[in-house]
Amino acid sequence: MLPIVNESLCDRCTGLCCHYITVEIDKPRTRRNHDDIRWYLLHEGITLLIAQGRWLVKLPTRCRALAADCRCGIYESRPETCREYSTDNCDYFTAYEGWDMDYVEIETPEDYEKYLAARKRKRPASSASKPAKTKTDSKAKNSKAKTAIQKKKTTPKKQTKEK
Numbered sequence: 001m002l003p004i005v006n007e008s009l010c011d012r013c014t015g016l017c018c019h020y021i022t023v024e025i026d027k028p029r030t031r032r033n034h035d036d037i038r039w040y041l042l043h044e045g046i047t048l049l050i051a052q053g054r055w056l057v058k059l060p061t062r063c064r065a066l067a068a069d070c071r072c073g074i075y076e077s078r079p080e081t082c083r084e085y086s087t088d089n090c091d092y093f094t095a096y097e098g099w100d101m102d103y104v105e106i107e108t109p110e111d112y113e114k115y116l117a118a119r120k121r122k123r124p125a126s127s128a129s130k131p132a133k134t135k136t137d138s139k140a141k142n143s144k145a146k147t148a149i150q151k152k153k154t155t156p157k158k159q160t161k162e163k
């Protein structure tokens with residue numbers, strides 16, 4: 001059989017990276033921050049990604065521009081985030097090729113507790129610190145998150161989907 005020339009990896013994909021957005025949040029430092037994350041994770045489908053020191057909330061949602069054939073319906077005018085995303089290390093490989101994830105994905109408040117406990121065990125005693133009880137303003141935090149949702153998707157999205 002002749003090799004397929006100029007095939008994009010996206011041609012073999014169902015548009016995995018077009019089925020969610022992510023919103024970057026500050027690394028949690030206070031009890032309130034941790035409690036807010038617990039709140040996010042109480043919602044079905046919401047997950048927390050921790051990747052290279054970045055903390056992101058992942059919200060599953062299908063892009064309105066994704067066409068029925070799983071190609072981008074607005075390729076020429078797709079958002080910058082989509083342009084910047086590369087197939088080099090994209091969702092395709094973890095979903096279809098079984099590659100190990102280079103990030104942690106947490107699905108439930110219980111798993112978040114376990115993650116924190118494991119992280120605490122790994123840390124030397126001197127650097128383990130309790131989250132401080134501060135007057136973190138959750139309203140401010142939430143409004144920041146909403147603004148971020150409106151403004152951008154912070155996880156890189158794909159670039160190679162062709163018309």
Ligand code: SF4
Pocket residue numbers: 009010011013014015016017018085086087090091092157158159160161
């Ligand atoms: S960039 Fe990767 S995950 Fe996104 S559509 Fe292309 S192959 Fe699929």
Ligand code: SF4
Pocket residue numbers: 017018063064065066067071072073074075078079082157158161
């Ligand atoms: S490339 Fe971007 S704009 Fe196009 S379908 Fe995917 S997420 Fe939507």
